[in-house]
Amino acid sequence: MSEDHPFAQYVRALGKGPNMWRDLDFEESKDAMSMILKGEAEPLQIGAFLLLLRRKGETGEEFAGMAAAAKALFEADLPNLKVDYDWPSYADRHRQQPWFVLAAILLADQGYKILMHGIEGYSEGYAPTRPALECFKIPEATSLSDLATLFQDQNLVYLGLEKFCPELQALFELRPYLGVRTAVNTFARDLNPLNAPCQLQGVFHPPYKAGHLQTAKILGQENAMIFKGGGGEVMRNPMKEARVDALLAGEETEIVWPALTDTTTYKWREEDLTSDQVLKLWRGDISLPVPEKAIIGTLSVALKMKNPDESVETLDRMATEIWENRDRDRF
Incomplete structure (x- = not known):
């Protein structure tokens, strides 16, 4: 693979070294979880993403973005x-x-x-x-x-x-x-x-x-x-x-x-x-x-x-x- 996978940007943001990693904002969190739920992320990436979030401590903005991504899957059926x-x-x-x-x-x-x-x-x-x-x-x-x-x-x-x-x-x-x-x-x-x-x-x-x-x-x-x-x-x-x-x-x-x-x-x-x-x-x-x-x-x-x-x-x-x-x- 000559280019990074589209999901890699979110693993990279969370997984960089000391003083270089960062929290995700609402839209980033929503997009990342949307990719996961739609099967657009690899299993290795999903595990890394979830564990990096846990290790650093999730923010309310990240939780909200991920919840919004999940809800988007069934909102049309409400x-x-x-x-x-x-x-x-x-x-x-x-x-x-x-x-x-x-x-x-x-x-x-x-x-x-x-x-x-x-x-x-x-x-x-x-x-x-x-x-x-x-x-x-x-x-x-x-x-x-x-x-x-x-x-x-x-x-x-x-x-x-x-x-x-x-x-x-x-x-x-x-x-x-x-x-x-x-x-x-x-x-x-x-x-x-x-x-x-x-x-x-x-x-x-x-x-x-x-x-x-x-x-x-x-x-x-x-x-x-x-x-x-x-x-x-x-x-x-x-x-x-x-x-x-x-x-x-x-x-x-x-x-x-x-x-x-x-x-x-x-x-x-x-x-x-x-x-x-x-x-x-x-x-x-x-x-x-x-x-x-x-x-x-x-x-x-x-x-x-x-x-x-x-x-x-x-x-x-x-x-x-x-x-x-x-x-x-x-x-």
Whole structure:
């Protein structure tokens, strides 16, 4: 080959020596990810690109550009449909129950339309999201076009990434080869497939909050709640205060929710990971005070975007009342 491959420019920008490498801007990131998703980059280049990004630390502008590239693949297929909340679920190894599913159900019971989307996740020795949703018979869409029909009768619908952006799903499958997660695991959370005005983000590592916030702003997200979530999911840890990086009507702010319990010894990673545990907790067949507070706390954060003038204390009380008054025999 006498000339550099077109994609080489992006590897070169990230991979030059000390004091010579640089971040990519929005358009560069968008073009690079577009080439990858369209099969225009070689496997060697894709691995180098993703690992160089991870090594230097991705920027919000890079995340936004890559998310925009992925979204461009399916935008033409989006149904004419309005939902209230975007709820991504992309943690691949749940070492604790996805109690946040119950918070999403409670939020849907308030009349809000919610699209939850994500990846399958590992199952052996873990507790992924999808089996928990199945316990409550939450419908899983087979495609973007399927959503319009499902949302006619449902307020909470799940859509797997492989059903609306298989090209991006394929990049998740590189993890066993690269040995680490990459930017793919991060920017997929920012896709917001149906352009919901309210978006929730749970991150595993707090430094990623700033990147998600910048990404949301660049992509024009009006309302977003971004916080360190249990297992990297949208789930508040009630044993600690929650410092939430927020966008409310486009305005950036930080909101702090206090801890909801004095207990500090609950061991998330010692939970029973069988999927019917979530259903048992809903029905009141088991008592788990800390997970119950996690559900209440998560719901409280979600409600803030629809009740921006309410205090965190009021929202916690609202969420507690909703939880206590749930229909335990519904499922």
